[in-house]
Amino acid sequence: MLGMPNTGKSTLFNRLSGVQARVANWPGMTVDLLRARVLLGASMVELVDLPGLYSLHGMGEDERLVRHFLEQEPLTALLVVVNAAQLERQLPLVLQLRELGRPIVVALNMADEVRRLGIHIDTQRLAQALQAPVFLVDAKHGLGVAPVKEALRQATAGAAVSAEPAITIMREDDRCEAEASRIAAATVEIPHTLPARLTDRVDRALLHPIWGVPLFFLLVFALFEVIYGIGLPLQDGLQWLIDTAKSSWVEPALVAASPPFKSFVLDGVIDGVGTVLTFLPIIYVFFIAMAVVEDSGYLVRVAFLMDRWMARLGLDGRAFVMQLMGMGCNVPAIMGTRVLRSRRQRLLSMLIIPFSLCSARLQVLVFLSAAFFSRQVAPVVMFSLYAVSFLVAFGTALVWRRRFAGDEPLALELPPYRVPTLRSLLAQGWQSSRHFLESAGVFILCGVLLIWLLTHYPFDVAPAGPATLAGRLATFLAPVFAPLGIDAILSVALLFGFVAKEIVLGGLAVIYSAGQDELGRVLAERLNWLQAYSFMLFTLIYTPCLSSVATIWRESRSVAFTLLAMLWPLTVAWLASFAFFNVAHGLL
Amino acid sequence: MSRRSLLTLDADCRGTIQRVNVEFALRERLAALGLKPGRGIQIVRRLGANGPLQVRVDHTDVVLRAADAALIEIANGS
Numbered sequence: 001m002l003g004m005p006n007t008g009k010s011t012l013f014n015r016l017s018g019v020q021a022r023v024a025n026w027p028g029m030t031v032d033l034l035r036a037r038v039l040l041g042a043s044m045v046e047l048v049d050l051p052g053l054y055s056l057h058g059m060g061e062d063e064r065l066v067r068h069f070l071e072q073e074p075l076t077a078l079l080v081v082v083n084a085a086q087l088e089r090q091l092p093l094v095l096q097l098r099e100l101g102r103p104i105v106v107a108l109n110m111a112d113e114v115r116r117l118g119i120h121i122d123t124q125r126l127a128q129a130l131q132a133p134v135f136l137v138d139a140k141h142g143l144g145v146a147p148v149k150e151a152l153r154q155a156t157a158g159a160a161v162s163a164e165p166a167i168t169i170m171r172e173d174d175r176c177e178a179e180a181s182r183i184a185a186a187t188v189e190i191p192h193t194l195p196a197r198l199t200d201r202v203d204r205a206l207l208h209p210i211w212g213v214p215l216f217f218l219l220v221f222a223l224f225e226v227i228y229g230i231g232l233p234l235q236d237g238l239q240w241l242i243d244t245a246k247s248s249w250v251e252p253a254l255v256a257a258s259p260p261f262k263s264f265v266l267d268g269v270i271d272g273v274g275t276v277l278t279f280l281p282i283i284y285v286f287f288i289a290m291a292v293v294e295d296s297g298y299l300v301r302v303a304f305l306m307d308r309w310m311a312r313l314g315l316d317g318r319a320f321v322m323q324l325m326g327m328g329c330n331v332p333a334i335m336g337t338r339v340l341r342s343r344r345q346r347l348l349s350m351l352i353i354p355f356s357l358c359s360a361r362l363q364v365l366v367f368l369s370a371a372f373f374s375r376q377v378a379p380v381v382m383f384s385l386y387a388v389s390f391l392v393a394f395g396t397a398l399v400w401r402r403r404f405a406g407d408e409p410l411a412l413e414l415p416p417y418r419v420p421t422l423r424s425l426l427a428q429g430w431q432s433s434r435h436f437l438e439s440a441g442v443f444i445l446c447g448v449l450l451i452w453l454l455t456h457y458p459f460d461v462a463p464a465g466p467a468t469l470a471g472r473l474a475t476f477l478a479p480v481f482a483p484l485g486i487d488a489i490l491s492v493a494l495l496f497g498f499v500a501k502e503i504v505l506g507g508l509a510v511i512y513s514a515g516q517d518e519l520g521r522v523l524a525e526r527l528n529w530l531q532a533y534s535f536m537l538f539t540l541i542y543t544p545c546l547s548s549v550a551t552i553w554r555e556s557r558s559v560a561f562t563l564l565a566m567l568w569p570l571t572v573a574w575l576a577s578f579a580f581f582n583v584a585h586g587l588l
Numbered sequence: 589m590s591r592r593s594l595l596t597l598d599a600d601c602r603g604t605i606q607r608v609n610v611e612f613a614l615r616e617r618l619a620a621l622g623l624k625p626g627r628g629i630q631i632v633r634r635l636g637a638n639g640p641l642q643v644r645v646d647h648t649d650v651v652l653r654a655a656d657a658a659l660i661e662i663a664n665g666s
Contacts, residue, residue, distance in 0.1 A: 004620070054616075054617055054620030054621065055616065055620045057616070058613075058616055058617065058620065060613070060617065085647055086622075086646070086647055086648055088646070089620075089621070089622045089646065089648060092620075093620075117647070203632075203633075207633060207635075207642070209633070209634070209635050209636060209639075212635070300651070303651070304635070304640055304642065304651045305635065307635075307639070307640045307651075307653070308635065308636060308638070308639045308640070311653075409610075409611075409613070409614040409617075409652075409653070409656060410640060410651060410652060410653050410656075411614060411617050411618055411621065411650060411651070411652050411656070412650065412651045413621055413648060413649065413650055413651075414642060414649035414650065414651055415649075
């Protein structure tokens, strides 16, 4: 399945496949492709949604990927999706694809917009000219999909899968262009004056030279409120359910079990599964909201609005949206970088998102600032941490800009605004959640189990105490943390924080064997405020949580990049804490 | 018919593209979006003096940077 960007290809794909689609990674490719098994008549075929491309000979990453796919993969037929409102401009691609010598089926999508624009297309003559079946489709509303399926059945029924790959040696673009113009002139009737489009009116406000940017911030703020207003309570609710199940069913069931096994199940497996599960509501809600922003056509406009500022950081406005979204939770924001088409821009964006002060870190930092600072000073401390978060993120972008800056020039198509349908929104939320579960889930679970082992082995000593593996590791690392004012005991808490930042508090409570209520008092007795702020700085900046790391690894498909995304923040955290602790110490 | 840069075109006036002098990859992409010699073009809006512009060719709206737009030659009228 191929077509230019903004043709509604994914929507048609979802229509044809139900929500059976699987994200699959193909050998030799760095991008995920959606594929689905579709029953056509009596036979099952595999439908693959290839990235949007403008031309078979384009130099962009997506074009290269499609060419690679066409050269490597055996296929029976091509389903070409065309934005019917821009038929003339898109026909050359259809003609190029026809030259590949496979049966093609052409779906003229967005029939609703064609009607609204008053354009008339003679599909019968077009089919004759292209020597291929042509259908007007409204994938968004699910109209006209059945004939496409039937045509695909006929196209695939006769032809066997050809193991011989389609070869793209076609160089006759000019001939395609000329033929496209001729066909379009014969089959498309365009009214001279287009009906005034609502899009223009909305754009006059949203893309206003002065008000456009403030409106964007307002919309992002509203979106943030909606996502986390719904997502965080759901997350808390799920956490409560898991805790309740743990204490009222699993714990009683394990009364007779040996203490190490009991701890393995309760603190290892259940907490690990819980960590994975509690991310799901937020990812689901986040992706529904992002789908609204993307499918409506606003996201491209954001890139347009913010380009002047973000270009200096090697990014565009869409990366900025993700950065702000990361303040709720880094994981969906990292997955959200998929909206960036350039891989280098995506990587740079993934590198800076973990510096966003997420809600989990907020919980820890608010607790510590309340424990160490007066009511008047605590808000200033929190503000300073937000400032540090942005400084480190943008500083990182500046440092790594040369290495990762997008080499893609800005040439974006601004599609008209579209109203996404509920069905496609729910499908996208579901797809992303399943993707997260399938890929990051196991990684996170293993990580949690590893940290459990470190903090609980040997089993006959106090958990997280100096005699455990973690305690010994902390003693070994003491020379590294001592210059920051962070002692060995505190550094074990940071090890907990690697699993999920909010566990830092739980870790501290275990280490000092104090309840959360007394914890603040105990900490205030043992540490001075310089040590505390140094610890807070470190907690803010250091290695992203396990779920973020798993997501970065899954999205980047690069072990080297994932290591960089872990080690760079660790280095910055150490330097920032070191600088603060020693400068402040010298001054006071 | 005088040739000039797309940047000098006033909003809501139409011109015809004469030459697109940008580097190969971008020229190809712009051509696929409809920005090629012979096509009528119109500036819909600009964001600031050096900011990106939104142009309209046929029924397609395209965003490009001012630096690239400066390299597109147009003639008045369409």
